[in-house]
Amino acid sequence: MPELVRPTTDVHASFLAAMAEFREEGRGGPDDRSQIGHDLRQLGIEGLTATDAFAAYVARLNAEPLPETPRPEGFVPSTTFWLVDGPEFLGRIQLRHRLTEWLRDVGGHIGYDVRKSARRRGHASRMLREILSYAHGLGIDPALVTCDVDNLGSRRVIEACGGVLEDVRAGKRRYWIPTA
Template sequence: MANARIRLIQPTVELHDAFLECAFEFGSGHRDGFATDSLTDEDLKDRATFAAWIATRLSYADETTLLPPDRVHDTLSWIVDEREPQRILGSISLRHRLNDFLLQVGGHIGYGVRPSARRKGVATAALTLALDQAKALGLRQALITCQDDNTASARTIERNGGALEDIRETPDHGTVRRYWVQLN
């Protein structure tokens, strides 16, 4: 992946098989930034359910879409190398606003890179692009969080200008590092 040219693309049903390959590479672990928590692996495999999920996720980026009270508008993108755009390397979610949960735990941006693409600069490049999206939305700063023991993610955030605000214990999500990135 040397000299990768990372891009963020809009999710599409045409990349269903590539998405499954990427998502299932995580095994039974959580897929940060994928926004698949409401779906089972069987749901993801079903083409009709997957297509409906994509349509719903794309609607979340539209500020006029009415959302459930516990949700915020967000832009979900898939991470690809432009030289191999049919292979999804990961996923990244940019939340347009923070609710209380996101302020405490989740932040403005969540991301995950498939295990075979890690340690190659993919997360750093993707986060840079997501921060550009955040700036384009008018955000002046972005909160990005990671688990305290996730040193790779902490380095990625710090490479993108993240200033550590604090490290907190949370009731359901362990110890979380909270960083702010200034966008202006």
């Protein structure tokens, strides 16, 4: 049964396969501002193949919630969870603890990705529902979630989880979701 967990080295092989699926979709280009896109540009699949490199990557993700953790300019403290089913990586969701101007306009508090081979099974909805209570615990209420204007699947997920459309900016639909 799938469960939301903090990043773990237990799904190394499956994570690499998922990253290959994302890259095959065209993810990782300069216009991909997601965490998956960032990781594909900065590390690539090759940069995560070695066991020690992957362990360092997992440790970095697990340190991201700490305010003192060094991060690139424009990045804020965030908590990442992975949806796994045993050794199988299915997707990821990231909760950004605060909003920058760019996140307020385009990125939102929450970003998520489900690997292509695991889509259309309710995983995105499950991850989003589960992360909302975690957001509430951090004092985030409501949470901003965005999606591309042409991403009907993500739009349905956000609306099914209580998202209320505020507006459309820079090609993104911006929704506020209560976390309580």
